[in-house]
Amino acid sequence: MQTESKDKIERVLGMYSKLMNGYIVNKAEEAQIYGVNERSIQRDIEDIRGYMDTASTEDGIINTVIYDRNAKGYRLEQIYEMKLSNSEILAICKILLDSRAFTKKEMTKLISRLVECCVPKVNRKEVNDLIKNEEYHYIELQHRSEFVDKMWDIGKAIREHNFVDIEYQRTKDKALVKRRIKPVSIMFSEYYFYITAFIDNEEIKADFDVLDDSYPTIYRIDRIKKYKILPEKFNIPYANRFEEGEFKKRIQFMYGGKLQRVRFNYSGNSVEAVLDRLPTAKIENEKEGVYTITAEVFGKGIEMWLRSQGDMVNNIEIK
Incomplete structure (x- = not known):
């Protein structure tokens, strides 16, 4: 029996x-x-x-x-x-591979697990065949650092409002600097993950161009060489200004700094591309194919982006 x-x-x-x-x-x-x-x-x-x-x-x-x-x-x-279709998993894997955000080892592991967990077994060979060539020729970024666990730890600190001590390698001179930060969000932009945070060290803030606590500083996660999650808690400094979703809309170019209001004329072929690039952008008016656009963005990165548009952008005002 x-x-x-x-x-x-x-x-x-x-x-x-x-x-x-x-x-x-x-x-x-x-x-x-x-x-x-x-x-x-x-x-x-x-x-x-x-x-x-x-x-x-x-x-x-x-x-x-x-x-x-x-x-x-x-x-x-x-x-x-419950599972993902072939087209859905292909789209996700393509986005991951094109992001180049992880080392080749990490990327291979991520995609393998995605396919294993999210695709019915009967479809896996077909999906793997579709992404095999691109995965083989994947080129990892120059920093070649694995930071997924670091990102998770800091993500928990964001959720629980814990201060974090970091040692950060600056871009301009490669020097290691120490910061105590109030981390508020993790963002991804053009190959890199970033932490948006507010500096807690008063003596360090004194050397910055922007002194107001309402303005964020941006740190590339792979450049954080050491970190320690502290038990002390902080209050979100911009809680009374706008919601986090609104905050993130204004950080588009991964340069810290004050909140700037920009106004410019755009005469290119795709105004939709401008509106997609700047989530806070609004069209004030349009005349004979020339659009007057306004937007709010943190930091000086907006200036670099506007210059990169060449003759398509003119009459720039930044306040």
Whole structure:
């Protein structure tokens, strides 16, 4: 009796695994594999159906085992509600690879886990074949540092409002400087992850052009050589100014500094590209293909971007 019970458990788990991975379960084939009649397989399928019906009331995911006449077998109806389709996982992997944000080792590991966890087993070879060539020719960034755990630790400090001590390698002279910061957000822009933070060291702030606590400083995470999460808590300095989502809209160029209001004329072919690049941008007016645009942005990076647009941008006002 125990042997029969064990055999049934193995059958049910085997077929459940096939269904969850996108395969078709054929009664005749399963009966031959397990050495039982098709009625036993039918009862097993009904048991799986019953389990899924019960589970759906607990986790809210409705999975249904249906008979597919064309495939001549049973399949899971909602498998692609839980897993990603080939096109979805391809898009995500392409974005990851084009970001070049991680070392080759980290990137390979991330993509492998994504495919393993998010793609039905029946589709994995096809997905892997699509991204194999691009993954092989992936070029990692020059810093070649692994920082995922560091980013997670600082992310927790952001959530819990803990001060963080860091040793940071400056870009301009490669010198290591020490800072005590109030981290408020993690952002990604053009290959790099950044921490947006406010400096807590009064003697250091005295040397900065901007003294107001409402203005952020930007740190590239891979340039943080050492860090320590402190038990002391801080208050978010901009809490009464605007929400974090609004705050992030204004940090587009990863240069710290004061909040600036810009106004300029744009005469290029795609004003949509400007509006996408500057989330706070608004069109004041348009005349004969020339748009007058205003926006709010933190720091001096906006000046570099405006200059990069060449003749398409003129009559620039920055306040």
